[in-house]
Amino acid sequence: MSAKSVWPYYRTDVVSLSPWLAPIIWEGTFDPALIDLIYKQYNFTIATTVFALGKYTRFLKDLLESAEQHYFIGYRVHYYLFTDKPEAVPEVKMSENHRLTVRRVPSLDRWQDISMGRMEILEKLIANELINESDFIFCLDVDTKFYGHWGAETLGRLVGIIHPWFYDFPRNKFTYERRRESAAFIPDGEGDYYYTAAAFGGMLEDVYQLTKTCRQQMNIDRENSIEAIWHEESHLNKYFLYNKPTKLLSPEYLWRDINIPADQIRVVRFSHIAKNNSEVRSHH
Numbered sequence: 001m002s003a004k005s006v007w008p009y010y011r012t013d014v015v016s017l018s019p020w021l022a023p024i025i026w027e028g029t030f031d032p033a034l035i036d037l038i039y040k041q042y043n044f045t046i047a048t049t050v051f052a053l054g055k056y057t058r059f060l061k062d063l064l065e066s067a068e069q070h071y072f073i074g075y076r077v078h079y080y081l082f083t084d085k086p087e088a089v090p091e092v093k094m095s096e097n098h099r100l101t102v103r104r105v106p107s108l109d110r111w112q113d114i115s116m117g118r119m120e121i122l123e124k125l126i127a128n129e130l131i132n133e134s135d136f137i138f139c140l141d142v143d144t145k146f147y148g149h150w151g152a153e154t155l156g157r158l159v160g161i162i163h164p165w166f167y168d169f170p171r172n173k174f175t176y177e178r179r180r181e182s183a184a185f186i187p188d189g190e191g192d193y194y195y196t197a198a199a200f201g202g203m204l205e206d207v208y209q210l211t212k213t214c215r216q217q218m219n220i221d222r223e224n225s226i227e228a229i230w231h232e233e234s235h236l237n238k239y240f241l242y243n244k245p246t247k248l249l250s251p252e253y254l255w256r257d258i259n260i261p262a263d264q265i266r267v268v269r270f271s272h273i274a275k276n277n278s279e280v281r282s283h284h
């Protein structure tokens, strides 16, 4: 390891440490070659889940093809793809050590139920299958695409991504659930960051607890006939408030749209794609 590895990997225009000393990963704060040197030897497997139901199968080709250019290249990756239309899953050539498993899941009428229902499916997947085969897991929205490197610098026990709309907003602007009646309620004056639910991850045990808790809290809400303002994202934010992520990823790891620039974003690694919600979602 050369001195080059140590210097000058820091930035003064962004905060790269949370108040509880979890690193916040920004381009220019780490050396990817050094990270590979450290992590490659462990031969970790990274399970990666994607849901594509209804019209959302149209996003799969771009997401998977771009992932095969940028996502954990040279590491073991096992994609789990959940869909109600297995026949609509495109053929995408996997790089070495990457493989894909397709699972059929029932269709659901409301897009909110599809989005929230992911937590329970992930909880079961981790408990029943992944415990003996993977080390880490990332759970990704499908209306997304990779544009840059996403590698082992993202690995940690519990990994949250700062939401691309709120990273430079004060806490009182965060769209936490503010109704006491919901299990996702966060009082004014509390909260650290606003995290996206479109991507999160970590070690299996930790993500298992997260998915289980969010599923339980959403069940409590359902019994009380209330649905949190941003669905599972509200519950995820509540979870991360009381179970702090050990690593945070900057919005480079989930940007809002590749065509929107921002001073602090030197690299867009992964981004939501522009979509017409009313056209692509079912109407219920």
Ligand SMILES: CC(=O)N[C@H]1[C@@H](OP(=O)(O)OP(=O)(O)OC[C@H]2O[C@@H](n3ccc(=O)[nH]c3=O)[C@H](O)[C@@H]2O)O[C@H](CO)[C@H](O)[C@@H]1O
Binding pocket: 050, 051, 052, 053, 054, 055, 056, 111, 112, 114, 115, 140, 141, 142, 143, 163, 196, 197, 198, 199, 229, 230, 231, 232, 233, 272, 280, 281, 282
């Ligand atoms: C950037 C961000 O904060 N994104 C959040 C926002 O997402 P979005 O507005 O991006 O929600 P979305 O439409 O992408 O739905 C979330 C995910 O559910 C799946 N899906 C949804 C509908 C459908 O018909 N078929 C299907 O497969 C698919 O994997 C999709 O990526 O709000 C959602 C629910 O409030 C989630 O919290 C998302 O993480």
Ligand SMILES: [Mn+2]
Binding pocket: 141, 142, 143, 198, 272
């Ligand atoms: Mn999305």
